[in-house]
Structure formats: structure tokens, C-alpha cells
Amino acid sequence: MPDADGGIPVGLATDLDRYLRHLAIERGRSPHTIAAYRRDLSRLLDSLRRAGISDAGTIAPRHLVAFARELREGPAPLAASSVARMLSSVRGFTRFLVDEQRIPVDPAADLIAPKLPDRLPKALTIAQVESLLAATDGDEPGVLRDRALLELLYATGARVSEAVSLNVDDLVGEAGTTDLVRLFGKGSKQRIVPVGSYARAAIDAYLVRSRPVLSVRGRATPALFLGMRGARLSRQNAWLVIRAAAARAQLDVEVSPHSLRHSFATHLLQGGADVRVVQELLGHASVATTQIYTRVTADALRDMYVTAHPRAR
Template sequence: MPAAELARHLDRYLRHLSIERGLSANTVAAYRRDLTALLAALVDRGVTDPAALAPELLRGYVVGLRDGEAGLSASSTARVISSIRGFTRFLVEEGVLTADPAQDLVAPKLPKRLPKVLSQQQVEALLAATDGDDPVRMRDKALLELLYATGARVSEAVALDVDDLVGPDGTPELIRVIGKGDKQRIVPVGSYARAAVEAYLVRARPLLAGGGRATPALFLGARGARLSRQNAWLVIRAAAERAGLTVDVSPHSLRHSFATHLLAGGADVRVVQELLGHASVATTQLYTHVTIDNLRDAYQLSHPRAR
């Protein structure tokens, strides 16, 4: 079986990830990079038949990545193992293999990283840095207010259409968000974000749309097309600079802050899970550790016998 046959199976798997599982283009690209490197290494070893994918061969490949010149980190090694296991599992499901050669590959344990969270004062400073009456500033205000009010990912926010705003008389009291795997969730929108979005829709979006073709996109760029994820990140970074924030502000900062502030305010973790669109409550519970750390710090500072 020629090496082209391995590449054909890889192409089928990537289409499966994109079309049937609905994974994002960036996620599929990551799988493509990992598995293309694997297939190239297999061909170098003379392996062109999927049936020759022995467990020891795959273990040796992973060990070589971890301990060789590449020196992959634990997180990168875990990602590669996940890519390999997904691919071999697909080959089994498709009847190409009778047994999964990667089922015993064990990913390294990763330390739990607490998400970087902005304080409420820092969030307020970030949002205030988008104040202004010109169309771009009004769009930026609506975008950041909506991100903090709903916990939406930046990619989810820029994918919103005007029709995804749900409420009486067109009032954006709720938004319809399409998350990972094309899963839909409905999230309420707070009064500050509602006011910012309504002002943007009435006073700014028509001006931005005038420079381009008609589009259903909620957030528009300067030329009237849908605002890109990269440009949304630039909006956040520019606002952080204007606000004078010295902490690292990432595209996920407002999402992390949304979840942590809700939990700190007494929200149930399963409610926050639903709002964030997490498949597992275990993912959401990571934010409870942040809240506990905040409580511990407050206790240490405030209790007369804590120190």
C-alpha cells in the first residue's frame, strides 16, 4: 500500500473532524500539523500500511518527540498523543484497523493552570477605555460589553449575526451563541451591554455597513465586512493599553472574568457551566479554585488571627 494511502486516510479524517464533528478551522489545522508530521516519520521508517501501526512504533515516535531535539513540552506532547489517538480510533471505526494501536498511549499529566482573571475594577477600566461617539469606538464598546456580559468566546462574538439578538421589539435581552461543535446556547445580556449594543446598532453599524456589501454580521470592520477574530483581539489589546492595565489581557480575559465574578457573587457552578457552554462541569469548576484563592487572600488580610 503506497504512502499516498496513508495521506488519503488522513484527508478523510480531517474532513470528518470539520464536517461531521464541526470542529473549528484552527483545531482541524492543529490536527493536520500533528498527523502530517507523524505520517512523514512513518514513511521515513518505511511504514506505508496502516496495519503496520504497532503500539511500540507509536510509543517510540512520541518518546522521540519528547526526549529528542524537539524537546516537546508536556502540553505539546499531550496534544500530539490526543491527535494520534483520535486518528487511530477513526481508522478502527472505519474498519481500516481491527485494533487501536494507540489506545495505551498515556498523555503526561498537566498541571492545572488557573485562568488569568481581571478584577472588577480592571474590567471597568477596560470597558471605560472604549468610550467615544465615533462608530469604531461605539462598536468596540458594544463588543467588549457583550463579551463581559455573556462570557462568549471572541470567536463566538465575531460570528454573531444581528438576528442572533433575541428579545421583544428587537431589544437584545438574549443572544443566541453557536459554540464548539455547533452547539447552540441562549445567554442573557445585562443592561450595560444591552445599552451599548443598541447604541451601536442605531448610530454606528449603519455607518460601518455603508462602506461594504450587505452582511448579516453583528460586528463590522471599517470596510463593512464581518469583524475578524484577529481584529477583535487588536480591539481588546488597544483598550487595555489605553486603560493603562499592566496585567496580561488575552482574548479570553473577559470570559474568565465573567465566570469568576459570577461564582464569587454566588452563582451556581452548573448555571455558569450552561452560560459558558462547557460540555463538562469539571471545566467550569476550575474557576472555583480562583474564587477560593480570592477568599483565602481576603481571609489572610482581614482575620486578626489568620497570620
């Protein structure tokens, strides 16, 4: 039965709420991830409502095929990457319904996502990273924080979301040093990552000369990186820090929130690091995810070979 206002049927809405609670409590997904799943699956449930589906037990493969077609060919067609992401959300939801015995058979078992072209991560060169970091020189509290944030991102390969989630107590080096950091990745999975000397110096300068100034502007918080009003630095503001530094450095390449993470992995592999060590540092569940960086390195070597060897062409 639909809601009184003609919205998503009550049974399906209840199933969705249970699934999102499962993701939050049992799988440890972040509020940002939960919100993304809610958006994707609310669109699915709206499509099912329009098809006359009011209960999970009546969802058939054809309904999901129609939904996928709607995403690809509807009035506002989505990119293949967005379709693939939404269908991944659908498969997770229907697997949950099977596990909870809400439905006997998974209607998404044979649902095919669009094939995505290989997209190699775009890493900055070492010179570009140095220019980016040099663009945050200064003694002002905000500048010291920005330098510490950027140095940490490049030194550890942390995701921006992981960096802004850090607390001061997550600096876990021995005898008051900051040579290790505890990062919490997807699913709250913890990993310990070394922090290089340049990042250690930047973080120490921030903790001594900047964070105390920022912290008195707001309520007490254990957050490592603070905004100008003393609250935890947001992911969006961290991205603005990166973008502003890239503009000051006048880099002629696009810089994304993941640029320093990609650069961290690529430069380690170029320096001879084992791919499984890089996997551990990045917090990848599978080495296959990390191996895409080996392709970047191989492509760079191939380009250098073709350019430099007289009989390569």
C-alpha cells in the same frame, strides 16, 4: 507506497483526509480547528513515513511512543501542553481508524500524555474590567463597535471566536430588544445567553450609530461585528481590539483573548451563581471544566482570610 515526490504515503494521506472530513461534516468542527488537526497529524504521518510505515494497519504502539519522544526530546522540543494537545489529536485519529475498520486495534490506547500542571484561569478584577471597558469611550464608529464587542464578551462569557461569528439575527430578545444572544460553541452547539443592560445599551448604540456606517464600506453581510472595511470582524482583529483597550487602560496584568470569559465566570461564582448555571452559560460539556473557576474563587477567599484574620497565619 509513498507519493511520487517522497511525501506522506497515499494510504495514510487518504485516511487523514477522511478523518478531517468526518470532523468537519459529522462533528461540526470549525475550519480553524480542522487546520490545527491537519498540522498535528501531518507531523505524525511524516514521522510514520520516516519509520517506514505506509499503511495504517502497520502502525504499532512503539511508533507512537517514538513520535511522542520526538515531540518531547527532538531538535525543537515542544512544551508539555503542546505535546498533550498533539497526542490528543493522535488518539482521536486512531479511534476513527478503528471505528472505520481500517485497523483492528487502537495503537494509541495506552499512549500516555505528559502530566500538565494545574493552570488556573487568570481573571481580571471587577475594577480592572471597568477600566478596560471605560477605555473604549467615544462616538466614532470603530470605538462604538469596540465598546459593544467588549461589553458583549464580558456580559455573556462568549469566546472571541463565538462573538465574531455572530450575525445580527443572533440577537434574539423579544420585541426588538437585545436581551438574549444565540451563541454557537464548539461542535456548533447552540446556547442562549442573557445580555445585561450595559451590554444591551452598547450593542444598541453600535447597531444604530456605527454598523450602518461600516456596512456601506463593504459587501452586504449578516455579520454583527464589522471591520473598518465593512467585512466581518476577524478573530485576530478582535484580539487587537482587546489588546489596544488594555494598553489604553494601563492595566498592570496580562490580558488574553479569554480574559473577559474567565472574568465573567469568576465574577458570577463570587456573586453566588450556581456552578451548573455558569456551566450552561459558558457552554461547557462537563461541569468539571467549569469547577476550575470554583478553585479560583476559593483561592481568593483563602488569600483574603489569611490577610484579614488576626489568627490565620
